[in-house]
Amino acid sequence: xxxxxxxxxxxxxxxxxxxxxxxxxxxxxxxxxxxxxxxxxxxxxxxxxxxxxxxxxxxxxxxxxxxxxxxxxxxxxxxxxxxxxxxxxxxxxxxxxxxxxxxxxxxxxxxxxxxxxxxxxxxxxxxxxxxxxxxxxxxxxxxxxxxxxxxxxxxxxxxxxxxxxxxxxxxxxxxxxxxxxxxxxxxxxxxxxxxxxxxxxxxxxxxxxxxxxxxxxxxxxxxxxxxxxxxxxxxxxxxxxxxxxxxxxxxxxxxxxxxxxxxxxxxxxxxxxxxxxxxxxxxxxxxxxxxxxxxxxxxxxxxxxxxxxxxxxxxxxxxxxxxxxxxxxxxxxxxxxxxxxxxxxxxxxxxxxxxxxxxxxxxxxxxxxxxxxxxxxxxxxxxxxxxxxxxxxxxxxxxxxxxxxxxxxxxxxxxxxxxxxxxxxxxxxxxxxxxxxxxxxxxxxxxxxxxxxxxxxxxxxxxxxxxxxxxxxxxxxxxxxxxxxxxxxxxxxxxxxxxxxxxxxxxxxxxxxxxxxxxxxxxxxxxxxxxxxxxxxxxxxxxxxxxxxxxxxxxxxxxxxxxxxxxxxxxxxxx
Amino acid sequence: xxxxxxxxxxxxxxxxxxxxxxxxxxxxxxxxxxxxxxxxxxxxxxxxxxxxxxxxxxxxxxxxxxxxxxxxxxxxxxx
Numbered sequence: 038x039x040x041x042x043x044x045x046x047x048x049x050x051x052x053x054x055x056x057x058x059x060x061x062x063x064x065x066x067x068x069x070x071x072x073x074x075x076x077x078x079x080x081x082x083x084x085x086x087x088x089x090x091x092x093x094x095x096x097x098x099x100x101x102x103x104x105x106x107x108x109x110x111x112x113x114x115x116x117x118x119x120x121x122x123x124x125x126x127x128x129x130x131x132x133x134x135x136x137x138x139x140x141x142x143x144x145x146x147x148x149x150x151x152x153x154x155x156x157x158x159x160x161x162x163x164x165x166x167x168x169x170x171x172x173x174x175x176x177x178x179x180x181x182x183x184x185x186x187x188x189x190x191x192x193x194x195x196x197x198x199x200x201x202x203x204x205x206x207x208x209x210x211x212x213x214x215x216x217x218x219x220x221x222x223x224x225x226x227x228x229x230x231x232x233x234x235x236x237x238x239x240x241x242x243x244x245x246x247x248x249x250x251x252x253x254x255x256x257x258x259x260x261x262x263x264x265x266x267x268x269x270x271x272x273x274x275x276x277x278x279x280x281x282x283x284x285x286x287x288x289x290x291x292x293x294x295x296x297x298x299x300x301x302x303x304x305x306x307x308x309x310x311x312x313x314x315x316x317x318x319x320x321x322x323x324x325x326x327x328x329x330x331x332x333x334x335x336x337x338x339x340x341x342x343x344x345x346x347x348x349x350x351x352x353x354x355x356x357x358x359x360x361x362x363x364x365x366x367x368x369x370x371x372x373x374x375x376x377x378x379x380x381x382x383x384x385x386x387x388x389x390x391x392x393x394x395x396x397x398x399x400x401x402x403x404x405x406x407x408x409x410x411x412x413x414x415x416x417x418x419x420x421x422x423x424x425x426x427x428x429x430x431x432x433x434x435x436x437x438x439x440x441x442x443x444x445x446x447x448x449x450x451x452x453x454x455x456x457x458x459x460x461x462x463x464x465x466x467x468x469x470x471x472x473x474x475x476x477x478x479x480x481x482x483x484x485x486x487x488x489x490x491x492x493x494x495x496x497x498x499x500x501x502x503x504x505x506x507x508x509x510x511x512x513x514x515x516x517x518x519x520x521x522x523x524x525x526x527x528x529x530x531x532x533x534x535x536x537x538x539x540x541x542x543x544x545x546x547x548x549x550x551x552x553x554x555x556x557x558x559x560x561x562x563x564x565x566x567x568x569x570x571x572x573x574x575x576x577x578x579x580x581x582x583x584x585x586x587x588x589x590x591x592x593x594x595x596x597x598x599x600x601x602x603x604x605x606x607x608x609x610x611x612x
Numbered sequence: 613x614x615x616x617x618x619x620x621x622x623x624x625x626x627x628x629x630x631x632x633x634x635x636x637x638x639x640x641x642x643x644x645x646x647x648x649x650x651x652x653x654x655x656x657x658x659x660x661x662x663x664x665x666x667x668x669x670x671x672x673x674x675x676x677x678x679x680x681x682x683x684x685x686x687x688x689x690x691x
Contacts, residue, residue: 271659272689276621287620288685291664304667314620357690482691489661489687491646491672514691524691594667 038138038249041162043154045233046085046144050154050162055138061547063095065121065518066563067139068110072119073566075141078573082114082225083202083232085145091132091193091238092140094521098133099248101260101542102267103526105130105333107193107210108518113224114232115204115391115433116450116475118571120224123518126210127191127242130333134244135159146234151200153237155186159246170236172197174384174421175209175217178237183215186239192217194237196386197421199227203431204451205391206231209383212331212340218353219331222388223452223477225433251548259541263529264336266538270528277339277525278328282357283313285456290365292488292497293595294461296454297365298407299397300447303461303592307370311360316341319372324348337525343376352380358478361456362393367400368407377414385421387431392417394434394453402441445586450475450576459583459599460592462487462497466599467507471581471609473567479524481511500601508609512560519559561612568610578607613678615640617653621686628654640676647672649682661687 040053059067068090080086089111096104107129113120132140136159146152151171152164170178175196182192191211198206206227209217221227250256268274276284286308289295293303309315317327323344331340331354340354355376363369363378382389396413399405405412419427429436434453438446447454452475459466464483472480483506487497495502517527520539530536536553543551571580587599618635619627638652650660662685663670665677676682 271622272687276686279622282690284621285688285690287683288662288688291662291667291683291685292669293667479691484690485688488669491661491663492669497669525689527689527691 038136039159041137041140041156043140043142043164044144045142045146045152045235048146048152048164050164052160059138061549062519063092063097063138064106064108064123064521065110065515066559067092067519068108068121069119069563069567071139071141072110072112073570076112078112078570079575080112082112082117082229087112087229089142089226089229089233090139092138093129093133094519095546096520096522096542097129098246099250099260099546100257102264102334102336103332103523104521105335106521106523107132107221108521109208109221109226111226111229112574113226113475114202114228115225116452118450118475118574118576119473119567120226121474121518122221122223122226124208124210124219124221125332125523126212126219127333128193128210128240129521131191131240131242131244132156133248134246135241136244136246140238142233142235145232150234151236152234153182153239154235155239157241158244167236172200175386176384179211179215179217182237182239188215189242191240191242192237193240195227195230196384197423198386198431199231201423201428201431202228202231203420203428204228204436205388205395205431205433207382207386207388209386212353213333214353216353218383220383220388222390224475227386248546250546252545256542256545259538259545263535263538266535267336267526267529273337273525273528277337280313280317281327281339281341281354282525283316283355283360285357286312286360287314288488289457289484292461293592294458295361295365295456296447296458298368299366299401299445300458300586300592301401303458304594305365305370308365310370311364311372311375316355316372320344329353332523335523339525345373351376352383355379358456359389359393362390363413366393366397367413369410369413371410374410374414378417381414381417385417387417387420390455391433391453392430394447395430395437398434398437398443398446399430399441401445402437402443404441446584447586448476449583450580452476457484458592459587460498460597461595463500463599463601464495464503464507466583466587466601467503467606467609468511470583470606471507472511473564473571479514481507481514482524483507483510498595498597500605503601504605504609511564512557515560515563516556519563564610581606613640613642614638615649615676615680615682617649617682617684619684623655623659623684623686626656626659644676645672646670646674646676649676650684653684659686660684
């Protein structure tokens with residue numbers, strides 16, 4: 038496989054052999070190792086010295102199901118630390134099938150010049166001036182590029198938010214239908230792409246490069262067993278296809294962990310109007326699509342297509358985190374408005390979570406009333422228009438909080454929490470506070486241990502055991518994000534036999550013995566490298582804290598605050 | 613004594629019988645626990661992982677009060 042190095046300053050591209058040090062990793066490990074190695078921690082995230090790295094997972098392009106995850110890494114302009122945000126769709130699989138292990142974007146194009154990178158095959162790529170795309174939203178960008186370069190191309194691009202280098206800017210990528218509705222949303226990496234002058238990456242989807250496997254037969258057998266387990270699991274095999282990730286709305290709300298009205302409450306009165314069950318029914322009645330396939334190699338089909346009452350496309354995919362951020366978090370129970378806001382964020386190129394939380398802070402500060410979805414839509418449109426208020430919203434909750442001198446800002450390291458209140462599910466308090474990524478639920482999702490088995494295997498509203506489960510899950514997820522398995526296909530590795538299949542595939546692909554010890558060491562190494570980058574960037578343990586609102590304001594209905602102490606937080610990465 | 617049970621996710625489909633859209637009225641008794649209630653509702657084994665009673669999460673050993681509004685949820689995963 039090759040690295041494709043793209044210099045935006047000189048507008049040159051170069052294919053390179055992959056150094057041995059990076060041969061056995063992909064995804065998050067690769068982006069974090071390379072950022073750590075090649076980007077000084079103190080650089081301006083929006084300057085020429087930062088690098089933006091796109092890396093398919095280690096298993097992407099193999100026969101293993103649900104491995105079309107692309108890690109995007111850089112120094113984040115939002116958090117000021119190292120960042121990895123990953124996205125599904127078609128791009129990771131397409132790059133792997135062209136034999137490309139990573140695209141490294143460095144330097145900076147002359148001011149106001151935007152280019153598209155056209156990756157044709159394993160030997161041919163070029164930068165093309167794209168003046169005609171400046172200011173275009175992602176759906177229009179994709180449409181034009183598909184017209185000019187062919188409908189079958191995978192396209193990864195930014196919208197106006199990325200061009201304006203706003204801190205909530207996402208990188209959008211096309212799904213199997215060619216829509217730019219998949220997002221590497223977190224950390225403002227769209228702003229980094231904008232700062233480079235890179236509007237889009239076009240990747241040919243017709244690559245046929247066989248995966249590099251030392252023992253192809255062993256890999257094939259283990260991958261088949263893995264797929265069988267994912268199909269057999271009720272959640273990944275049935276529930277996600279029928280309801281999508283929105284199925285989480287009701288149980289998380291029941292647990293009092295659905296942050297509502299800027300996390301003033303843990304339960305939302307309008308929950309039934311926006312639940313997974315309701316969304317699936319509405320989509321079906323209107324002629325939209327449930328059980329929609331969004332990503333290459335997917336057998337779960339958790340995506341959907343939300344349509345208007347007249348059956349016209351609105352957005353894909355309407356997912357749990359957005360239903361929260363544009364629903365309960367801003368007090369909005371209007372499903373059509375949530376869908377519209379989801380579309381606008383995709384189209385403008387914005388992280389739905391950071392943007393919803395920014396709106397919530399503005400509403401909480403009295404700028405508008407909670408539930409005013411028309412104001413929410415108008416404000417997101419203002420982001421694209423580049424008004425002063427639009428830029429505040431587009432720069433995220435911290436920016437809005439500063440503007441209104443409002444202290445109730447639910448962020449860690451500048452990034453908003455996700456759809457699990459850390460007071461009701463205290464394992465998420467540990468993950469939000471300590472992950473090098475800023476408040477990021479995917480870094481260590483411990484909701485199941487806090488809620489299942491009739492109220493959790495740990496006390497969800499206490500601190501005991503929370504550091505341990507968050508630590509273990511964060512280490513595990515650093516490895517999962519390295520191989521590129523979709524979070525929702527983790528049912529395949531939930532048992533001893535299941536994770537054994539992953540180890541078998543690691544061995545078969547690398548030619549090295551692989552077991553639990555190597556898996557854990559990989560996860561630990563990734564986190565250590567990320568923590569060291571952040572330390573060099575100026576982070577201290579004081580940054581591994583939740584904002585005061587979570588320690589001081591009891592959350593209804595349980596009226597509980599975060600109980601995990603600072604000392605416990607600081608012990609999370611004692612390894 | 614009676615309690616009202618609502619099923620979520622694919623539980624209505626898995627319910628062994630005709631599941632009314634408004635939920636089930638289940639005949640119960642004083643001291644009935646959550647674990648016992650789960651056994652009373654005809655569902656395949658191990659399909660219920662989270663239970664709430666009157667808006668609060670319940671433990672397996674918790675007693676189910678009279679006229680309780682109960683919600684059954686399946687195991688979840690996420691990220």
